[in-house]
Amino acid sequence: MAIFSLITAGFTALFGSAIIGNLVGGALAFGAQIGLSKLTNKQKKQKFTAVQGEVQMGGDVPVDALLGTGKTRGQRVYYAKWGKGNKYNADVFVLANGWNDGLETYTYFYGEKKNLVARPAIGGEAAHFGVDGFGDLISIRFYDGRPGQPVDQKLVNDTAGLGKIWKATSRLSGLAYVVVERKFDSSKFDKGRPEFEWVLRGLREYDPTKDSTVAGGNGPQRIDDPSTWTHTLNPAIHRLNYQLGLRGLRSGRTLIGEGKSLGQLDLSSYFVAINYCRTLRKGKPIYQCSLWINSETDHTEALSAFDDAMAGYGLNRRGLSGVVVGAPQIPVLEITEKDIPADRPKPRQPRKSAFDLFNHLSGQFTSPEAMWNPESLKPIVVNADVAADKRARQTSIDFLQVSDADIAQYLLNVRYRQNRKGGTATVPVSRRVGLKAMEGEWISYLGKVWMISEWRCDEDLRFTFVLTEVGPDIYDDGDIEPGPIVIAPVAPINPSQLFTVSNFNVFAGMIQGGNGFDVPALEFVWDPPDDPTITDVLFVYRVDGTTEDFTDQCAEPELGRYRTTKNILSEKVYVARATIKTNPDRLRNYTPWRTTPTITGSLNVQIGLGQVREDVKNRFEELQGEFDNVWTRVEELTAAFSLEGAVGEIKRQELKASVGDALAQIIEERRVRASDDEAIAQLYTGLTATVGSNLARLIVEETARATADSAMASSITSLDAEVDGNLARLISEEQARATADSALSSSITGVSADLNGRFAGGLVKFEAAADQSGVNARFSVMLRATLADAFKGSGFYIEIYTESGTLKSRFAVKADQFVVWNGGSNAFLPIVIENGELKSNIANIGLVRAGRMLSPNNKVDFNLNAGTLEFYS
Numbered sequence: 001m002a003i004f005s006l007i008t009a010g011f012t013a014l015f016g017s018a019i020i021g022n023l024v025g026g027a028l029a030f031g032a033q034i035g036l037s038k039l040t041n042k043q044k045k046q047k048f049t050a051v052q053g054e055v056q057m058g059g060d061v062p063v064d065a066l067l068g069t070g071k072t073r074g075q076r077v078y079y080a081k082w083g084k085g086n087k088y089n090a091d092v093f094v095l096a097n098g099w100n101d102g103l104e105t106y107t108y109f110y111g112e113k114k115n116l117v118a119r120p121a122i123g124g125e126a127a128h129f130g131v132d133g134f135g136d137l138i139s140i141r142f143y144d145g146r147p148g149q150p151v152d153q154k155l156v157n158d159t160a161g162l163g164k165i166w167k168a169t170s171r172l173s174g175l176a177y178v179v180v181e182r183k184f185d186s187s188k189f190d191k192g193r194p195e196f197e198w199v200l201r202g203l204r205e206y207d208p209t210k211d212s213t214v215a216g217g218n219g220p221q222r223i224d225d226p227s228t229w230t231h232t233l234n235p236a237i238h239r240l241n242y243q244l245g246l247r248g249l250r251s252g253r254t255l256i257g258e259g260k261s262l263g264q265l266d267l268s269s270y271f272v273a274i275n276y277c278r279t280l281r282k283g284k285p286i287y288q289c290s291l292w293i294n295s296e297t298d299h300t301e302a303l304s305a306f307d308d309a310m311a312g313y314g315l316n317r318r319g320l321s322g323v324v325v326g327a328p329q330i331p332v333l334e335i336t337e338k339d340i341p342a343d344r345p346k347p348r349q350p351r352k353s354a355f356d357l358f359n360h361l362s363g364q365f366t367s368p369e370a371m372w373n374p375e376s377l378k379p380i381v382v383n384a385d386v387a388a389d390k391r392a393r394q395t396s397i398d399f400l401q402v403s404d405a406d407i408a409q410y411l412l413n414v415r416y417r418q419n420r421k422g423g424t425a426t427v428p429v430s431r432r433v434g435l436k437a438m439e440g441e442w443i444s445y446l447g448k449v450w451m452i453s454e455w456r457c458d459e460d461l462r463f464t465f466v467l468t469e470v471g472p473d474i475y476d477d478g479d480i481e482p483g484p485i486v487i488a489p490v491a492p493i494n495p496s497q498l499f500t501v502s503n504f505n506v507f508a509g510m511i512q513g514g515n516g517f518d519v520p521a522l523e524f525v526w527d528p529p530d531d532p533t534i535t536d537v538l539f540v541y542r543v544d545g546t547t548e549d550f551t552d553q554c555a556e557p558e559l560g561r562y563r564t565t566k567n568i569l570s571e572k573v574y575v576a577r578a579t580i581k582t583n584p585d586r587l588r589n590y591t592p593w594r595t596t597p598t599i600t601g602s603l604n605v606q607i608g609l610g611q612v613r614e615d616v617k618n619r620f621e622e623l624q625g626e627f628d629n630v631w632t633r634v635e636e637l638t639a640a641f642s643l644e645g646a647v648g649e650i651k652r653q654e655l656k657a658s659v660g661d662a663l664a665q666i667i668e669e670r671r672v673r674a675s676d677d678e679a680i681a682q683l684y685t686g687l688t689a690t691v692g693s694n695l696a697r698l699i700v701e702e703t704a705r706a707t708a709d710s711a712m713a714s715s716i717t718s719l720d721a722e723v724d725g726n727l728a729r730l731i732s733e734e735q736a737r738a739t740a741d742s743a744l745s746s747s748i749t750g751v752s753a754d755l756n757g758r759f760a761g762g763l764v765k766f767e768a769a770a771d772q773s774g775v776n777a778r779f780s781v782m783l784r785a786t787l788a789d790a791f792k793g794s795g796f797y798i799e800i801y802t803e804s805g806t807l808k809s810r811f812a813v814k815a816d817q818f819v820v821w822n823g824g825s826n827a828f829l830p831i832v833i834e835n836g837e838l839k840s841n842i843a844n845i846g847l848v849r850a851g852r853m854l855s856p857n858n859k860v861d862f863n864l865n866a867g868t869l870e871f872y873s
Contacts, residue, residue, distance in 0.1 A: 049291060052073065063294060077093070102231075107196055116132070143177050291401040316439075326474075364377060500580055501527065503527045508601075524563075529580070534581070535557070663689070668685050694724070695721070697719070727753070
């Protein structure tokens with residue numbers, strides 16, 4: 001959190017682009033940003049497993065290592081034979097790189113498991129073994145790859161007289177290997193030369209939770225002393241050591257892994273993951289795994305394999321790499337309506353598309369009892385889910401990096417439950433919430449539990465959470481039972497037979513809007529398609545007899561019903577048609593046009609005006625805020641200019657003359673700054689003249705800033721004149737800003753005059769903006785004045801804006817009295833709007849829509865809604 005606090009503190013100076021933190025990788029991951037790669041049958045370049053099943057020959061092989069415990073045939077690097085009739089022969093097999101823990105006390109050859117018998121060391125080997133039942137016919141000497149390991153002197157001596165010798169310098173530093181010497185005996189080796197398969201306890205690994213020099217750690221391990229490291233099956237420790245990387249003993253360069261430093265890792269998340277993986281379940285750690293990695297391993301896929309083994313997710317938090325372990329959490333907070341800005345979109349998908357759901361899941365794990373070969377797990381099928389999905393949808397996922405059946409079955413159960421949780425939501429949140437929660441944490445929202453799968457913050461300090469539905473039931477310890485059969489699975493239909501939805505129709509009416517009032521709406525209905533490849537239903541509609549089309553879409557085609565209020569007018573007949581969106585895409589067509597049997601409902605004019613009033617009120621409040629902010633920026637013109645971690649130069653020139661109380665001064669300062677991903681150039685000019693307390697000042701600041709994904713140029717000019725506390729000010733500000741997906745330009749001019757508590761000011765602003773949601777252009781004028789305790793504000797704005805993908809325009813005026821007058825003639829009285837009334841002497845109207853007409857003397861009351869006409873004497 002210290003790093004994030006530093007970033008937050010420097011937002012004003014540093015922001016040139018949005019900050020995004022998210023969960024990445026992990027085939028067990030789920031949500032908007034986390035793809036179910038294995039569940040969509042995406043093939044990985046490398047199959048991650050605890051077994052290396054082939055003997056490697058020659059020198060052109062990748063550098064490899066084993067994290068955990070696994071089986072290997074090794075790389076044969078030397079073979080020799082000697083004695084009468086070549087009775088003796090020897091092989092040298094390199095098993096893995098790095099300092100390994102040791103050999104298990106058994107091996108495989110001739111298709112059988114053979115126990116190893118410990119023998120006294122005869123040289124510098126880490127362990128010496130024979131094979132049970134073979135007496136002195138087989139000698140196995142194991143070297144674990146520790147720094148400074150000695151040569152196998154016996155092999156040097158045995159091969160000294162041969163044409164191809166084992167050199168005295170052949171220590172194979174940094175490599176774990178075995179020397180296998182055999183004495184031929186036809187009764188024991190009647191099946192030919194044995195092909196050995198070794199079970200190796202792999203790398204000794206660094207565990208920061210056992211390092212007292214690391215905050216939160218406790219123990220003797222040290223990152224710079226491999227002799228203190230230990231062997232483990234903990235997938236979180238494997239992941240951390242892969243990110244640190246295996247380095248060459250002499251060169252120090254990274255041979256395997258990412259080669260990061262501890263400072264680049266989110267250790268707090270790793271501590272949680274490591275400790276949770278040690279938690280006992282059924283008398284054994286809840287998560288364990290082993291897998292082979294090499295110098296050609298794709299980092300993303302390797303990290304994903306570790307994440308899979310602990311039902312977790314890769315984490316990128318404020319630039320630090322970490323992990324979220326698969327475990328139930330306590331929600332850190334609850335998001336309520338008051339935490340969500342009302343003016344920002346909140347897309348939500350309450351459940352997954354049927355195309356992404358599965359109800360039959362199978363898989364495999366690596367079984368040591370089956371000579372480290374794959375064995376099947378208990379398939380998971382839930383009949384209630386089959387009924388809900390209307391057919392069996394089957395897929396598989398393998399956990400070949402897991403060698404414990406109970407752990408692998410638990411992971412398969414977790415994966416199934418994760419897949420059935422499908423809701424996603426993108427929620428804009430307040431700064432309080434945005435700064436309190438981080439990606440990977442759980443929160444409560446709308447009565448459900450969610451995980452923050454992505455955390456976003458833009459340059460305006462607006463926070464957004466991308467949420468994925470979760471729950472503690474995902475990690476239930478019990479098995480998943482099939483349950484009673486609800487319906488028999490329906491035979492799959494051929495998706496190519498569906499070109500659009502069936503029995504489409506449209507109806508008109510009214511529904512309750514967000515403010516509690518009824519608004520006109522359309523309802524589209526169709527037969528729910530029994531086709532998982534249909535992901536959306538698209539609608540096109542328009543007022544009958546017109547040509548302007550409007551569109552909307554439903555992301556849940558299986559509902560068979562969708563309502564819209566987008567661009568729907570009152571008392572109109574509409575026509576509509578529909579089509580489908582599929583994954584993968586295919587040939588589609590539209591349904592025939594359908595016409596609503598009735599007109600849409602009537603929007604009460606008071607309700608409509610109330611909505612406009614709120615919109616205009618909010619806009620004028622924004623303009624009032626801009627009026628205040630522009631004078632604040634004047635005070636900030638002389639603020640410090642800095643860029644964290646940057647290098648740059650400042651050149652300052654000053655010209656000054658003073659006599660008594662009179663001072664004249666000119667300051668020019670040129671500033672440049674550059675960092676890895678940001679550059680700033682700035683020119684500051686200040687002219688000041690004072691005599692006593694009388695002041696005249698002109699300040700100009702020009703700035704150009706560029707980052708990796710944005711650019712901004714601005715110019716601010718401020719003029720001040722003050723005599724005996726009477727102050728006149730003028731400020732002009734121009735700014736142009738662009739990012740990868742937006743552009744903004746604005747021009748502001750502000751004036752103010754303050755005399756003995758009498759204040760008058762004005763602001764003129766012209767702004768144009770474009771982003772992914774649409775375009776906006778606005779010209780606004782704001783006036784403000786105070787006299788003693790009286791305050792008055794007035795203004796107007798003209799704008800073009802985008803609403804639901806449609807361009808609209810508006811002209812709004814804030815005034816006690818609005819007058820339109822034909823100044824060329826005195827024959828006509830003006831049109832006046834005052835106190836909420838429109839006053840006009842003459843009206844020439846072709847059509848009047850009204851609810852009630854009342855004479856000025858209240859003697860005639862024509863209630864058009866009730867259909868009554870009343871006369872009073």
